Amino acid sequence: MLMYQVKKGFLYLYVPTKVSKMKKIYVLTSLVLASLAGMASTSNVDFPISISEPVKEGVTITITVKSENGPVKDALVKVVSGTRTVITAGTSDATGTATISVGPYGGQIVTLEVFHSMYSTYKLKDIKLENGRTYNVSLRAKTSTAEEVTADSQEKQDKIQGQIDGEVDSAAEAAKRKEEAIIRQAKLEKETADIKGAKEELQKESETAKQKAEELKKEAKELVAGSSTMTEEKRKQLENDIKTREDAAAKRKAHAEARAKVLEEKAAQVELEKDKTAIAAAKNDSNKAQKEQEKELKKAEEEAKAKEKAMKENKEKAEDDAKAAKEGAKQEEKKEKAKKNVEKAEKEAGKELKEQEKLAAEAEKLKKDAEKKAAKMQKFQEKLDKLDADQKKIDDDRKSLEGEQKKLDKKVSKGKKLDKLKDDQVKLDEKNGKLDEKQNSLDEDRKRVLKKMKD
Numbered sequence: 001m002l003m004y005q006v007k008k009g010f011l012y013l014y015v016p017t018k019v020s021k022m023k024k025i026y027v028l029t030s031l032v033l034a035s036l037a038g039m040a041s042t043s044n045v046d047f048p049i050s051i052s053e054p055v056k057e058g059v060t061i062t063i064t065v066k067s068e069n070g071p072v073k074d075a076l077v078k079v080v081s082g083t084r085t086v087i088t089a090g091t092s093d094a095t096g097t098a099t100i101s102v103g104p105y106g107g108q109i110v111t112l113e114v115f116h117s118m119y120s121t122y123k124l125k126d127i128k129l130e131n132g133r134t135y136n137v138s139l140r141a142k143t144s145t146a147e148e149v150t151a152d153s154q155e156k157q158d159k160i161q162g163q164i165d166g167e168v169d170s171a172a173e174a175a176k177r178k179e180e181a182i183i184r185q186a187k188l189e190k191e192t193a194d195i196k197g198a199k200e201e202l203q204k205e206s207e208t209a210k211q212k213a214e215e216l217k218k219e220a221k222e223l224v225a226g227s228s229t230m231t232e233e234k235r236k237q238l239e240n241d242i243k244t245r246e247d248a249a250a251k252r253k254a255h256a257e258a259r260a261k262v263l264e265e266k267a268a269q270v271e272l273e274k275d276k277t278a279i280a281a282a283k284n285d286s287n288k289a290q291k292e293q294e295k296e297l298k299k300a301e302e303e304a305k306a307k308e309k310a311m312k313e314n315k316e317k318a319e320d321d322a323k324a325a326k327e328g329a330k331q332e333e334k335k336e337k338a339k340k341n342v343e344k345a346e347k348e349a350g351k352e353l354k355e356q357e358k359l360a361a362e363a364e365k366l367k368k369d370a371e372k373k374a375a376k377m378q379k380f381q382e383k384l385d386k387l388d389a390d391q392k393k394i395d396d397d398r399k400s401l402e403g404e405q406k407k408l409d410k411k412v413s414k415g416k417k418l419d420k421l422k423d424d425q426v427k428l429d430e431k432n433g434k435l436d437e438k439q440n441s442l443d444e445d446r447k448r449v450l451k452k453m454k455d
Contacts, residue, residue: 058103059131064096065114067139071096074192075139076115079129081108083422084429086261091196101203102129103210118142142447184273202259205252212245251415258409265432296370304363311356318349380453387446394439401431 065072075092079102087110090100112124112135119139322342326335405428412421 057105057131058101059105059129060099060101061129061131062134063090063092063098063100063112063114063137064134065092065098065116065137065139066096067119067141069141072116072119072139074116075119075137078113078115080111080113082110083426084433085257085425087257088202091192105129112137114139198259208252212248215245247415250418254412254418258412300363300366300370304360304367307356307359307363311353314352315349318345321345377453380449383449384446387442387449390442394435394442397435401428401435404428 063077065075065077071092071094073092073094073096075096075098076089077092077098077100078089079087079100081087088100088102090098092098107128109126110129112127114122114137116139119141122137122139124135124137322345326338326342408421408424408428412418412425
């Protein structure tokens with residue numbers, strides 16, 4: 001009969017002296033195998049630890065955005081990963097300062113991008129974020145801003161208004177445009193507030209994800225602590241639960257990034273609408289200027305015809321006066337006087353004729369200048385029409401990409417083949433980037449044409 005005793009965590013086995021040597025060997029072999037099995041089972045306890053990771057700490061950075069005119073307000077600041085994924089974003093305040101948080105952050109290489117409709121885009125590539133650091137950004141103004149185009153167009157409109165009396169309709173249209181601008185401004189302010197609210201919601205979701213990670217870590221520790229009494233089936237169930245929650249956290253993060261991208265595109269669309277409104281107003285002013293030039297040309301032609309008719313009538317009158325003087329002179333003295341009158345009338349008629357010829361030449365020159373200017377404006381208008389056609393194509397392409405984005409978002413929401421969908425998202429972002437480059441090039445061409453029209 002075997003006897004055992006547990007003392008200080010060790011198992012002591014007593015073998016009676018009467019037991020045969022063969023049985024002793026069997027008992028020792030069984031004891032060694034049991035010890036090895038215990039070691040093997042103990043090693044499995046550490047498995048949950050391998051699936052948990054320490055929670056990465058977040059960083060908070062400050063970006064100051066300035067230009068040659070001082071701080072820049074409402075600049076869009078983005079932190080973008082190497083795969084063109086937006087990690088976080090924010091906007092600068094009245095002092096040009098934007099404070100944004102990135103959490104958790106593992107020290108990966110990122111790009112800092114700053115956007116504003118009135119300035120060229122700024123990019124600080126391949127940097128590692130440092131907690132508490134301030135990044136200074138200096139933006140350069142574009143060649144011609146939307147506000148400058150609007151101001152120039154307003155000056156032209158005021159000049160034309162001063163030249164034309166009784167044009168009440170133009171004043172009414174200006175008041176209407178001002179009212180529409182106020183409404184658009186209120187709408188843009190509301191959209192900006194919505195974007196800030198959505199940003200706060202994303203930060204809340206990030207905090208929730210962080211709490212979930214802490215819970216997963218705690219459950220992993222509990223799994224290690226209770227592994228000595230846990231069955232294999234229960235252990236697998238807990239591991240599956242942890243994996244399910246990790247997948248859910250990854251999905252929430254993907255959705256948050258997708259929503260951040262949507263907010264970014266929304267803000268870019270708002271800035272684009274501002275530029276389109278300014279360009280449309282400038283185009284309307286250009287059409288008014290062309291019509292005013294046509295009126296001036298017609299008026300000059302009518303004045304030239306009237307002067308030519310008056311010159312002809314004066315000449316005929318002078319000839320009639322000379323003829324009457326000759327026929328009515330009965331005496332030599334009267335004939336001499338009539339002769340002098342005729343000579344005087346002829347001189348005056350010749351002088352008047354030269355004056356009228358000079359005025360006719362000036363009118364002809366004015367007409368040619370007006371025709372040349374009208375042809376130049378027509379050429380610029382044709383360029384603007386072509387740019388409008390190109391703009392329509394870009395808008396159609398943008399609409400097509402938005403449809404692809406919706407389909408991709410729908411697939412992502414199903415949670416299947418996420419790696420492939422991530423590659424598809426990168427390709428779609430590249431398409432959007434190329435389309436943005438086309439849009440920027442088109443806007444630059446349009447601004448150059450408008451500047452030439454102004455000159």
